[in-house]
Amino acid sequence: MKNKLNVEIPGNLEGLGKLLPYKGAFERIRNLSAEDLRTVPVKVRAVMPGTSKLTDSIEKAVERSGLKNGGTISFHHHIRNGDFLLMKVMPILEKMGFRDLVLFPSSLANPHQGVWEYVKKGVVKQIHTSGLRGDLGKFVSRGGMEIPVVVRSHGGRARAIKTGQNRIDVAFIGAPACDREGNINGITGPSACGSLGYAMVDAMYADFVIAVTDNLVDFPLSPVSIPQYQVDTVTLIDKLGNPDKIGSGSTRLSTNPIDHLIAENAARLILNSEYFKEGMSFQAGAGGASLAVAKYLSDHMTEKKITGGFTIGGISSYMVELLKRGIFKRMYDVQSFDKGVVNSFHENSEHVEINADFYANPFNSGAVINNLDVVVLAAYEIDTDFNVNVLVDSHGYAQGASGGHSDTAACAKLTIVVAPTYRARLPMIVERVSTVITPGETVDAFVSERGIAINPANKVLADSLKNSKLPLIDIRDMKKETEKITGKPDPLEFTDKICGLIEYRDGTIIDTIKQIVEK
């Protein structure tokens, strides 16, 4: 069957069951069926008072969990590029003889590329993730998985867990600070990573929770992000990760002048919109130009004496700075992008840790992104229908992440995508993106160094800006201008094999990852 974006979606896939085609950003939410309303209860556990939770190795903790072949295991990616835990656990599971596991992390970053070897060995059969990087992304795009990878947004993952679409048998939670009863936070200790927003959902719904820490503190720990009543066992190891590697280049303020020109254009668009007013809420995604928008926007806000209501997201040090300066009153943090953000939790009570359900789940009584006015997001590619790809790179490999991109695009009142018109000769505006993560119907504008393209589908916005002095341009003209400079690229070639499924936040399938033809 074909979905709304004309992508052929199989009705059923072995291991993944029935697949629903994407019908529109809010169709499933508007028309919840009885089937959608069912949730699976959390497994009841009971322990006698005085029972010790401490286990002296990961192996013993796994034995205690009762994990079976084919079971689902989860991890969080809050330590990002500094994470040691996942690749420490995989060889242990292999040695213990586990087969056909479903790997269900909140995302996979560079240190986790080696997971493909465990797929080859049969230890892992399925992967559900937000991101794919390095060798693992290449392995997937070359058709290495027997069962396609499922790529989800952060909100979509919270929904999948909460509704029981995916049950977590064992959650491994890297705990930067943990006491003997399993109270956990992410803000103290040698591997402090800040918010534990994704791990909090796993701890709430998993059948068995293993806290793994390199910082066992005296009971009782405070503050508590994950409480002891959700944690079944606690294991002490040497080192959870290297927190200096939490931050990647994409979370620093850019020094590239083109990024700043793009950011100035985007900030002017916000200034000219109806959302630029007292109490406005704002999110900036990772990526050079998106974060720079926060800088120019804050200049306009200071000049016009406007205070923002809240800022939200993956939080970088630059956003912490804006909170400190009083540009925004409050900051919601589901994931901290660099080590500098961790200190802010200790210093600023307006810096609030939230979980992924609170952040972006479309199937609850209202995630906080429903209250978001403006979001600025990056793109690998955007097409003339404003569909955005942030997963598959210019070589045709899955080397990115869905993240909160489609969640925030759908919910924010003004969704702006920013990118240069070309990077190293490759035009960023294409006829059709190789993989749709965020549907064009949820994107209001594309801003580049050449100007501002408003999505004609948002007639109200297009009309309201007609008489402004903004550098408005049709996205098709921007594409033509760019190709005059770069030349028209030959298209990448893909086969029909489905290597991955892009699940939209509501659980429907919006696109697939195709197998790249190597030339």
Added chain:
Amino acid sequence: MKIKNKAQCGSLESSDLMVFVEPADSLKIEIESSVKKQYGKSIERTVKEELERAGVKSVYIKIQDAGALDPTIRARVSTALKRGSK
């Protein structure tokens, strides 16, 4: 134009290219590019045009491209050829 010496021009920075030329008995072109899938053919065409413009019939020319625009490729190739002919 006759290529008498080894010469090079350009850099390995993003959006630039490095061109190496060497005397040879025949025409041999080698192209490596970060955008080979999209622009491999176009780069080859441009290099051949520049060789023809310079009247170079036999040379070993190696391109290491990191996404340079067409005018950049022409400038780097023609300069490398000039340097090699001296």
